[in-house]
Amino acid sequence: MKLMKDKDLKYLELLGQKFPTIASTATEIINLKAILNLPKGTEHFISDIHGEFEAFSHVLKNGSGAIKEKIEEIFSRSLRDDEKRQLATVIYYPKEKIEEIEKREINIEEWYRITIDRLLKILRVVSSKYTSSKVRKSLPEDFAYIIQELLYERDGVPNKLEYVDEIIETIISIGRGKYFVEALGNVIQRLVVDRLHIVGDIYDRGPAPNLVLDKLKKHKHVDIQWGNHDILWMGAGAGEIGCIANVVRICTRYSNREILEDVYGINLLPLATFAMDVYKDDECLNFIPKDNSKYRERDIKLISKMHKAISIIQFKIEGKIIGENPHFNMENRALLDKINYDTFEIELDGKLYKLNDKNFPTIDRNNPYKLSEEENEIIVKLQNSFLRSEKLQNHISFLFAKGSMYLKYNGNLLYHGCVPLDKNGNMEEIEILNKKVKGKEYFDICDAICRKGYFGKCEDVKIYRDYFWYFWCGKYSPLFGKNSMKTFERYFVDDKSTHKEIKNHYYDFYENEKIYENILEDFALSKRTSRIINGHVPVKSKDGENPIKAKGKVLVIDGGYSRAYQDKTGIGGYTLVYNSQTLRIVAHEPFTSRENAIKNCLDIHSTTVTIDRSIDRIRVGDTDVGRGIKEQIIDLQNLLCAYRKGLIKERIK
Template sequence: MNYSIDDSTKEFEDELRYLKLLSKQFPTIASASTEIINLQAILNLPKGTEHFLSDIHGECESFKHVLKNGSGNIKRKIKEVYGDTLSENEIKSLATLIYYPEQKLEIIHKQEENIEEWFRITIYRLIEVSRKAAFKYTRMKVRKALPKEFAYIIEELMHRGPEEIDKEEYYSEIIKTIIKIERADEFIIAMSKLIQRLVIDRLHIVGDIFDRGPGADIVMETITNYHSVDIQWGNHDILWMGAAAGSEACIATVIRICARYANLDTIEDGYGINILPLATFALETYSNDDCVAFKPKMENDIICSENDIKLISKMHKAISIIQFKLEGKIIKRRPHFCMDDRLLLNKINYEDGTINLDGKTYELIDKNFPTINPQNPYELNNEEKELIDKLKSSFLNSEKLQKHVRFLFSNGSMYLKFNSNLLYHGCIPVNEDGSFKKVKIGSSGKSYSGKSYFDRLEILVREGYFHKSNLEAKLYGMDLTWYLWTGPDSPLFGKDKMTTFERYFIDDKETHVEKKNPYFKLEDSEKMCKIIFEEFGLNPDTSHIINGHVPVKSKKGESPIRANGKLIVIDGGFSRAYQSTTGIAGYTLIYNSYGLLLVSHDPFESTQVAIEEEKDIHSTTMVLEKEVERKRVRDTDDGEKLIHQIKDLEMLLDAYRSGFIKEQ
């Protein structure tokens, strides 16, 4: 930036105003120069490791274990340091200690005869592993990650160099003193958690944290405390977000799914939501109905008594009928959703227990509808209205749920562009020819497609949760949030319809079919991927699309890698409900400075087995892409920001030296 004395353009004045603000942070030539040197050095560090997961579906134990082991990243670091000197069992023991330090130390204390010697050896090993994990970061970044209690000590030990032989006694004395004053346990725990923190620079969750599994609230609590994370909303996440906003249809659907999988504990114990009113209503309304078609699926080793199963079945049916009524109200008030084919309660012949669909009559499995008025089937009766009001109040006043959903809003989005990767959960609605489908949103009838459709949806979902003054805007946002769960052009759902009613009430599987959007037939096309990259402003030659949502049937030969490596589907079956279909227990993706690694995982037995038997998840790693030259920070999105900062600082230096701004 070279100023001349007659510079008086508005552009110059704006730049000068900005530089004056910047000068408050860097008030001297020396401070600005130091920062330039620092940023320039950071640009040449290896890029941090990114970790991609999707479709966790409440499987908190598997999720936490994969997070703790960094999809095998910690064991790789141990092998890089000690692969030639430690046995496989010793490597396994050290890895288990790093994953579960508190629990493993309890066992060690009972087993080790010379605990002080074990402490000494282990601390030295942890220091070496932490040094390996930290080498790609600046000292400042590592310092910020250090546990406050041991920050000074860890920093001293981690930065011990080979040339510091004369200080060996100094370092040895530090470790000896830690053991002597009985702080070794706490120090090992701190070191282990530091290593977990350092092996992953950023976590990406490509949707579907909630439903099916027993611990979605635990997964969310873990994520909210994670050092760097982003979330691309999935259809199951958006459902809970709508429920937290107060959408009655979303609330009913959330409860129905939890009842279907005997997972009501997530609602009651996890989020403190009172569902006793539902139990009371169900027992009274369906006292003489066994609700056989609504018997819960027991997929998570859940043990229920026969009486509990009967109660859950009644609750399941009661909330399902309420859900169908509430959905009908939305469909009727939003005709542009084009979901009239989902209005089914008015198609039932309540006298003979049949339903007519597409000109064909089907006998219903369950013919007992005590709460439905055939003349006005979508109207809630007084008891149902009272019940849904109570449930809505519980959802709105669940402090923990609201905290987690606010985190989903602050750290989440419909899609993310990050380091040449495009992340979204499901699909981009397209026509049969691969062109982006135009979808009408709002009463104005304006259509959106591709990126603009995603952007508009996100704005409206946020309005549905955050809008307070404009009640109509809030209601529309909530209705659209429900639509994203189940609508025919929802990029989070990706099917023409959700056949929930048919699966409960009609035995003919022909009625259960849900037709996928053409996107899923075209996702193996490099041409389509190129069109998507261009739509989102990414380089087609260097970019990837990363999806979840549809489980990859590995045991049937399906590959998660599509379009010659341009698109990667990482839903491999974290949820136990899908593992019989996929044949594995999930995919995770690692993107480090050397390239892209796809990791497939075998089922996780339990945390207890992992600790006591030192049994890690067996994972298979496949190298998808290997960089010819190691990627540096300068090659990343963060690097691009740093380059702009350097240019701004160079302009500030020029302004100081030209006399336009005075040093402070």
């Protein structure tokens, strides 16, 4: 050990507060070295959930089919198929399934004995790749000691078998069997998924993004790569009015007012009152909400008027944002001044198109981007509601705490959308905050801008907050990845050729792995062994499209969790699973319902394709976590040396 500097000794003194003796330091070194030789934990990658909580929750519960595999592995010859399905359902939905079984099972105590024994066998297998300490931390407080005894004490010794059997008998006889089975099921679920990666777009379209976030908050190891729909809500949470208008519009379009009103407490009454007054004689046929079966006709009419009202407000606000930020280079998306309000035609790319709507009562043709007094009052009230929503701010804070524009993890590069490329496949150089950047440097600046936009208190914070809107729909946004968002055209122009949104050149080079190898190298990753994992663009599986691109360098895992996309994809979502031996992509059929899964023991049918298989198991020591542990071991070895040389005193009680 070299002569230590004062700062090194100060650091070791601090470390010594946690490990105060030679014995405790040595024990920790032994523990950490042992952990390095365990198999790496299983990583799950999920993208584009879009508020579909039930489907997302079920895939998380079944570990993308991993629990079914364990059941088949352990009970392939000893259980019938219906018994395996029931056992799987008990693990996924223990409380609900037990309640159903109790109503029809004659000998419920015997059912508990058999089920507990089976669950313990599964738990032993799924916990085998973790330290006993990690398993212990996953156990529910009420049953932690008992489960540990049952897991590690059944070793064939007669006295131990009697001891274990007596524990189980007592649990059942005192009426705790139901709760014990529930605890075992939940522990198995937790241990099957070690690390969860959400590759963007938790929000919009589906009915319950809030429940997705609540579930993610309970997961111990989760990270999020922001999607453009997430950044939209993050901008709304920061008070950016362009994002707020878009959020409200999308919620009205997809019949999700309840998310705003009931979940986040956003007051939509001023908008409803205004819409009913200004658009009372307008049927707003282009603004009828999707999936409106849950509403009465009167409600549909009201939502349609609200939908149109907030859309016009949005287009006005966006025009003003574009005018105030010429560096966005989005002048072609300010469209209200391109309308001839006498002929109701609009000029797009040098060509005139008829508008399908002639009722614009709040637009001043001499100043089309000016909000009327009432519109301004509405947006101010909405802004206050978003800023004061405790639940929303809690969720946005979580997205910042666990999220980022991109992530490098265990040799893979994760981001939601794309690295903007030019027509030759080179990384596009983009001017942002008076600096020209590309690739990783661009992503880093985008990430910093978002954090300044939300947490910043300085006078120029508006500059950063406007970027939330740009990252939602801007030409060179790494989260959007298209030349423009044609919202106005889809509402007001029948000619569908005007609706086309051209994707960034990033998506043109899927057959050229060298393009993506360059991206990996720019992010300081191996072009030989690393992969890019992203979502955003639904993979049309029903048309034969493959989610594996660029000879395996790019994996696109947006398969259609959102019901709005399932007609295009033909499936109900993808999951990427990376365990100690394989990297595989799992395609899921659409999820029917939670009730159907519980009652009929119906799991999601999934198809698995193995992308890569390791001859030897990948160990913790080979991972990013392992590299961190190795650094800890070096520090502890230095501490141990300092103790033995008398440079630091032991704290012996």
